[in-house]
Amino acid sequence: MNGSTNIDGSGGDVREAVRERYAAAARATASGAGAGESCCGPAPVVLDDAAGTQVFGDVLYGAREAGDAPGAAVAASLGCGVPTAVAELRPGDVVLDLGSGAGADVLISARRVAPTGRAIGLDMTDEMLDLARANATAAGATNVEWLKGHIEDIPLPDASVDVVISNCVINLSGDKDRVLREAARVLRPGGRFAVSDVIADPDMDAATRADMAQWTGCIAGALTREQFERSLVGAGLVDVELVEGHRVHEHAASAIVRATKPPARAVGLAEATSACGSDAAQASCCEGETESSCCGTATAAAGSCGCSAGGRQQG
């Protein structure tokens, strides 16, 4: 890894260091050198592990995925897996890619959800967005959109996407709980979360954790399996599943992480339960407007009292 600046763990300057590193990677790609190559100095990103085996990037894409995106987009991949291989995309879906980089996963998604669906790439780095737009033009993709912004503050309305994907980006954030809450917010009820990311072993050493180059290289900021699962549940997602894949570091592995936003009825029940609490509390919410503000989407049938979800209505 290049440049081993220490970090204090507060995450204050992490985002700018991440942005600079991936802007340099995008510039290297645009100049014709690979992001993981350099003629004359350290490469902007390292795609190999300590033994020299490539563990990030294009080698992870099988023929089916690679065939759905232009070669240049796949060649510029810096991911640690292939989220589109597990996201079960369907025509008509709206897909959001958190930290879309040069756009390979967005372009693969766009092809799978066409003709009525669309794929949105969100990234904070102008140079990456430029590469992605060029790759989309080369692919002739018309159902794609590129947004500049932060994954901690997704510039999309609530419940506006069917699937959130991401490839080796959440580990880079200084506030992962917030990223996962934002992902849950923009998902529609029943929507799917399917990402590749790096998972740290519980015993990752303090020197690795404190090394900025290891952070911007997708290792030091990684959550452990337990932390990731807890954060997803805390964000309100269910059916959480984390499957580890290949090793990317002495103390970390790639993983596929999947979860679901509860469907509307379950959301209604959660709202009803938190708004109304006990049956006695529900019984105080029986009239017209009071009932709907109390019970949310779980309002009981006309003429009955309390919230309908979960058989809690009375009289």
Ligand SMILES: C[S@@+](CC[C@H](N)C(=O)[O-])C[C@H]1O[C@@H](n2cnc3c(N)ncnc32)[C@H](O)[C@@H]1O
């Ligand atoms: C490791 S690269 C992965 C890019 C892409 N997903 C891929 O598989 O090739 C990380 C990308 O996430 C973007 N990124 C990192 N942190 C971000 C944040 N907090 N908000 C938005 N984008 C971010 C970077 O600009 C970069 O393009």
